[in-house]
Amino acid sequence: xxxxxxxxxxxxxxxxxxxxxxxxxxxxxxxxxxxxxxxxxxxxxxxxxxxxxxxxxxxxxxxxxxxxxxxxxxxxxxxxxxxxxxxxxxxxxxxxxxxxxxxxxxxxxxxxxxxxxxxxxxxxxxxxxxxxxxxxxxxxxxxxxxxxxxxxxxxxxxxxxxxxxxxxxxxxxxxxxxxxxxxxxxxxxxxxxxxxxxxxxxxxxxxxxxxxxxxxxxxxxxxxxxxxxxxxxxxxxxxxxxxxxxxxxxxxxxxxxxxxxxxxxxxxxxxxxxxxxxxxxxxxxxxxxxxxxxxxxxxxxxxxxxxxxxxxxxxxxxxxxxxxxxxxxxxxxxxxxxxxxxxxxxxxxxxxxxxxxxxxxxxxxxxxxxxxxxxxxxxxxxxxxxxxxxxxxxxxxxxxxxxxxxxxxxxxxxxxxxxxxxxxxxxxxxxxxxxxxxxxxxxxxxxxxxxxxxxxxxxxxxxxxxxxxxxxxxxxxxxxxxxxxxxxxxxxxxxxxxxxxxxxxxxxxxxxxxxxxxxxxxxxxxxxxxxxxxxxxxxxxxxxxxxxxxxxx
Numbered sequence: 001x002x003x004x005x006x007x008x009x010x011x012x013x014x015x016x017x018x019x020x021x022x023x024x025x026x027x028x029x030x031x032x033x034x035x036x037x038x039x040x041x042x043x044x045x046x047x048x049x050x051x052x053x054x055x056x057x058x059x060x061x062x063x064x065x066x067x068x069x070x071x072x073x074x075x076x077x078x079x080x081x082x083x084x085x086x087x088x089x090x091x092x093x094x095x096x097x098x099x100x101x102x103x104x105x106x107x108x109x110x111x112x113x114x115x116x117x118x119x120x121x122x123x124x125x126x127x128x129x130x131x132x133x134x135x136x137x138x139x140x141x142x143x144x145x146x147x148x149x150x151x152x153x154x155x156x157x158x159x160x161x162x163x164x165x166x167x168x169x170x171x172x173x174x175x176x177x178x179x180x181x182x183x184x185x186x187x188x189x190x191x192x193x194x195x196x197x198x199x200x201x202x203x204x205x206x207x208x209x210x211x212x213x214x215x216x217x218x219x220x221x222x223x224x225x226x227x228x229x230x231x232x233x234x235x236x237x238x239x240x241x242x243x244x245x246x247x248x249x250x251x252x253x254x255x256x257x258x259x260x261x262x263x264x265x266x267x268x269x270x271x272x273x274x275x276x277x278x279x280x281x282x283x284x285x286x287x288x289x290x291x292x293x294x295x296x297x298x299x300x301x302x303x304x305x306x307x308x309x310x311x312x313x314x315x316x317x318x319x320x321x322x323x324x325x326x327x328x329x330x331x332x333x334x335x336x337x338x339x340x341x342x343x344x345x346x347x348x349x350x351x352x353x354x355x356x357x358x359x360x361x362x363x364x365x366x367x368x369x370x371x372x373x374x375x376x377x378x379x380x381x382x383x384x385x386x387x388x389x390x391x392x393x394x395x396x397x398x399x400x401x402x403x404x405x406x407x408x409x410x411x412x413x414x415x416x417x418x419x420x421x422x423x424x425x426x427x428x429x430x431x432x433x434x435x436x437x438x439x440x441x442x443x444x445x446x447x448x449x450x451x452x453x454x455x456x457x458x459x460x461x462x463x464x465x466x467x468x469x470x471x472x473x474x475x476x477x478x479x480x481x482x483x484x485x486x487x488x489x490x491x492x493x494x495x496x497x498x499x500x501x502x503x504x505x506x507x508x509x510x511x512x513x514x515x516x517x518x519x520x521x522x523x524x525x526x527x528x529x530x531x532x533x534x535x536x537x538x539x540x541x542x543x544x545x546x547x548x549x550x551x552x553x
Contacts (some may be wrong), residue, residue: 021040041068043067044064098280117171171183206261211518213551255541262545267307267308278293294357306357356398380416413506479511480510
């Protein structure tokens, strides 16, 4: 079928006729000479009958309605909707499952018809010999409906129940009028390995009732798959954590349980892998939420995601702002000029991949004239312990950009700032200024990007003898921190790993528009340290989600 576009379609007819005849005569003694094989008539049929042999392939196939083979008419469809891949991962009772699939030639109007079946349990005792056992294993691996299978759902997402334990699940999907694809989970549905009693510490925290006339905001660094199982993670960061609890298949269902369990109206996530967003989080949250995901700059395999309840908000705008690009705007020209002798610092600012994810949301729960707009900004600041000055500069760039772009709107500033309370970025955000004499400038004076082994020319180190760069930074956005306003101080920690226990995650808001009604306290340290630190069998990330219920003034 892979023919030259300009080739006469008659050559395809001859090739197909020969192939069909050969297939038909397989297993029979047929002379090799073509004269010994009866060739069936093969041709394309269009609106006006047979398409002539001399018509080029590029013109013939789009006009065809049927491929005629002998007495059979086979329908011809051009680019029908299809799934090029369909797969199922592990399945746990009580946790939503969605297939991983790749559609092609599908539009927004394509209707996907799903069907889930519970396959019968295999009778292991019936297999007496090794051959029979091998045949049974092959049968279990075939993604086809078995005798006695039951239909359990007709939706894309399915949550296995107790009756499914010990059974394999078979899912099938037909996009539009395209072909049906099938996939079967590799192993039978099993009970989740961590009990509800063990998970009760999370369940009880999520049970906090939402006060009336408030909206709930959640921010959560979910620990990217790309970082969870590196050698550094296994040997240095999380040597106390059983590797099975670092597997994405285990963590993602617990993360989904937490994200959905809070019943938040707005959710900000950090360290979100593109694949797990597309194939799991977005699809399992979609019935109630809409959302967007933005990767960091460059080739970083993770980024930011924002979700909002469809019944409460509509999206009016979405932007992904790469801070190193925003820094090149006219409003920061004076700051760039002040750095001109500090080329290494300018180089570092051009290497850091930090982005701001910004959405403009409009309420849908009030009349059009009363519907209020809120700007939600999600970010994950640069992590390096010696880069407090970089985080301060990023806070300065972010706040000044947001003030210029949204001068009068209510603002939520959410995320993992990699900034402990009372450090440079934190103080600048809440106090609106950072003095030229702040210690972060001296602390960052010897900060280098990369090292001498860098072969890509990205090595940036301050020249010897050059004084530290200093600048007074300021902005005009009035911000408050939810936990500090509610408790009088920030929590003791939101990031809890073996060698580091500090607060890095925040929900900040503009008090001119909003007030904090309540926050969710962070679990006690004896709970977090029960398995040394995070992550663990109970906590799927090394961060703890922060939550605040806010109200309009």
